[in-house]
Amino acid sequence: MTAPFDRITTRCAAQGDWPGIIALLDEAFLGGGDPSGWDAERAVYAPERALVARDGERVVAHVASYGRDLAVPGGTLPAAHVALVAVAPLYRRRRLLSTLMQKHLVERRAAGESLAVLWASEGRIYQRFGYGLASTRLELDVDTRAAGLDTAPTAYLLEDAVPADAIPRLRDVYERLWRHRPGWSGRTDTWWRRLTEDPPARRGGATPLRALLAVADGQPRGYALWRAEPRWDDAGPRGTVDLRELVSADPSATRALWRFLFAVDLTRTLRYRFGAADDPLAHLLDEPRQLRATVADAHWVRLLDVAAALAGRRYRTPVDVVLEVRDALIPQNAGRYRLRGDRSTASCTGTTADADLTLDVRDLGAAYLGGTPLTALAAAGRVAAHRPGALDAAADAFSWRPGPSVVEDF
Numbered sequence: 001m002t003a004p005f006d007r008i009t010t011r012c013a014a015q016g017d018w019p020g021i022i023a024l025l026d027e028a029f030l031g032g033g034d035p036s037g038w039d040a041e042r043a044v045y046a047p048e049r050a051l052v053a054r055d056g057e058r059v060v061a062h063v064a065s066y067g068r069d070l071a072v073p074g075g076t077l078p079a080a081h082v083a084l085v086a087v088a089p090l091y092r093r094r095r096l097l098s099t100l101m102q103k104h105l106v107e108r109r110a111a112g113e114s115l116a117v118l119w120a121s122e123g124r125i126y127q128r129f130g131y132g133l134a135s136t137r138l139e140l141d142v143d144t145r146a147a148g149l150d151t152a153p154t155a156y157l158l159e160d161a162v163p164a165d166a167i168p169r170l171r172d173v174y175e176r177l178w179r180h181r182p183g184w185s186g187r188t189d190t191w192w193r194r195l196t197e198d199p200p201a202r203r204g205g206a207t208p209l210r211a212l213l214a215v216a217d218g219q220p221r222g223y224a225l226w227r228a229e230p231r232w233d234d235a236g237p238r239g240t241v242d243l244r245e246l247v248s249a250d251p252s253a254t255r256a257l258w259r260f261l262f263a264v265d266l267t268r269t270l271r272y273r274f275g276a277a278d279d280p281l282a283h284l285l286d287e288p289r290q291l292r293a294t295v296a297d298a299h300w301v302r303l304l305d306v307a308a309a310l311a312g313r314r315y316r317t318p319v320d321v322v323l324e325v326r327d328a329l330i331p332q333n334a335g336r337y338r339l340r341g342d343r344s345t346a347s348c349t350g351t352t353a354d355a356d357l358t359l360d361v362r363d364l365g366a367a368y369l370g371g372t373p374l375t376a377l378a379a380a381g382r383v384a385a386h387r388p389g390a391l392d393a394a395a396d397a398f399s400w401r402p403g404p405s406v407v408e409d410f
């Protein structure tokens with residue numbers, strides 16, 4: 001039997017809600033009945049950015065976001081990194097998520113965040129809330145012994161470290177790069193600690209997490225975070241290198257890191273969930289087929305403030321276009337905008353001029369990071385063009401190099 005809806009109350013979360021929230025998350029994400037697995041979230045959790053719905057004392061729905069900067073084409077913007085979304089099973093399909101999500105997005109917009117970004121548990125959940133699929137990733141399951149890795153010499157020495165002890169050196173590499181990689185997020189010290197935490201209870205039989213640094217002249221220019229899972233069968237060792245993150249500023253450092261990871265004794269495969277659509281690894285193999293790559297969704301992006309978000313990124317080619325935008329959830333966004341921009345500047349203001357393109361806010365979200373072509377959305381019937389040439393010009397301007405990629409989920 002489901003609870004009567006009228007006794008459910010919603011409000012901003014408080015620290016005291018935490019036990020109820022992690023009990024809900026454990027149930028909603030089909031956990032093993034031990035909510036303490038979520039405790040690592042607590043250090044980065046900001047209750048003032050979260051909403052709960054309660055039935056009496058019980059937390060029955062939850063929506064939250066982390067406040068982090070997101071790299072976008074040509075810069076970075078504060079973005080709500082939406083996460084920890086859950087509704088208790090007996091309370092589902094009664095618009096609890098719809099209510100909390102709309103309230104959350106409106107609040108984050110009022111707080112000055114012009115974008116929201118998330119990883120979806122199921123792709124079909126979020127489009128109705130105005131999120132568009134902005135980036136994809138490659139899930140790699142490489143046969144390391146069959147792939148034939150490039151053997152060109154590298155000038156880099158490799159060093160091994162416990163990740164939590166190596167944070168300053170890892171950060172050094174990351175800080176140099178992330179702002180130029182659309183889709184990557186800024187990391188505070190708290191986030192670095194969260195990302196390098198490695199409690200034995202969560203290793204699932206694998207080795208501790210290791211940091212591998214590629215160093216030249218005493219300076220780290222690339223690193224990998226990885227662990228290995230042992231496995232044996234009748235034919236011998238069949239272990240897997242589980243690569244969590246690979247960040248490199250230099251092709252030679254990239255080669256040095258991959259070379260080590262492909263050759264870990266007693267392993268035969270390498271698993272990596274965050275391969276970029278244009279990952280250089282494909283060009284380092286004599287048999288790219290052995291990447292055994294599967295395309296998967298990554299970031300879903302939602303523009304909370306269309307004018308601020310469009311003015312907050314840069315454009316690969318000069319653009320001057322009028323966009324008619326639909327937005328059912330945040331009505332202030334709906335309307336006509338004149339967008340002008342190039343690689344160094346951009347402006348976006350309301351206008352009464354005739355529209356060149358008409359599209360939904362979710363399609364702008366999909367195109368926003370520069371990876372989903374507006375032409376593909378038009379071919380799907382989701383973007384309508386009213387002036388010859390406007391679609392191609394806007395598609396060129398919105399595209400970006402490098403294309404969006406991901407380095408972590410959240």
Ligand SMILES: CC(=O)SCCNC(=O)CCNC(=O)[C@H](O)C(C)(C)COP(=O)(O)OP(=O)(O)OC[C@H]1O[C@@H](n2cnc3c(N)ncnc32)[C@H](O)[C@@H]1OP(=O)(O)O
Binds near residue numbers: 028092096098119122
């Ligand atoms: C960013 C993240 O944290 S991703 C993680 C999301 N959480 C999970 O996957 C945990 C398990 N699932 C859940 O907790 C819930 O099912 C939720 C949060 C996904 C949905 O909560 P609900 O309160 O049931 O959603 P709500 O009732 O507002 O649904 C709104 C609409 O979306 C549809 N919908 C919601 N979830 C789903 C789904 N998983 N699959 C298909 N349709 C869905 C509903 O049918 C409804 O459609 P309608 O407007 O045509 O009637």
